[in-house]
Amino acid sequence: MKSRSLTIMGYTLPLCARCTGILAGYLLFPILLITGWNLPLWLGILLNFPMIIDGWTQKKKxxxxxxxxxxxxxxxxxxxxxxxxxxxxxxxxSFVE
Ligand SMILES: [Zn+2]
Structure with missing residues (x-):
């Protein structure tokens, strides 16, 4: 849906705004690896909820x-x-080692 994609300087991105955001979030992945920042798993799960709630409440109208x-x-x-x-x-x- 073109209306749900981001348009930057007249160019509409091929992905929707949500998927573009997810990919941008993945860019933080190497930072986690390089810094060895060990954030708890529950935080990773918790951070998925805003998007799930946003998408679900919209789907349910x-x-x-x-x-x-x-x-x-x-x-x-x-x-x-x-x-x-x-x-x-x-x-x-660490389990395999
Ligand atoms: Zn999408």
């Missing part, structure tokens, strides 16, 4: 989201998923 909210909750969700991926893979590595 309780309210209408907007691209700014989609993008911001997407970034938060992408960062949360990065925490989960780094935490779980770190756990697997």
């Amino acid at each position: 309780y309210r209408m989201s907007n691209n700014t909210l989609r993008f911001v909750t997407g970034i938060v969700c992408g960062f949360g998923q990065s925490i989960i991926i780094v935490g779980v893979s770190g756990g697997i590595i």
Whole structure:
């Protein structure tokens, strides 16, 4: 849906605002790896909830989201998923070693 994509200087991004935010959140993934910042798994799970609530309440037609909210909750969700991926893979590595 073009109306749900971000337009930057006249160019409409191919992904929706939410997915663009998730990808932007994934950019924090290498920072977690490099710094060795070991954030708790529950925080990673918790950070997914704003996007889930935003998407779910819109799907249920309780309210209408907007691209700014989609993008911001997407970034938060992408960062949360990065925490989960780094935490779980770190756990697997230490289990195998
Ligand atoms: Zn999307």
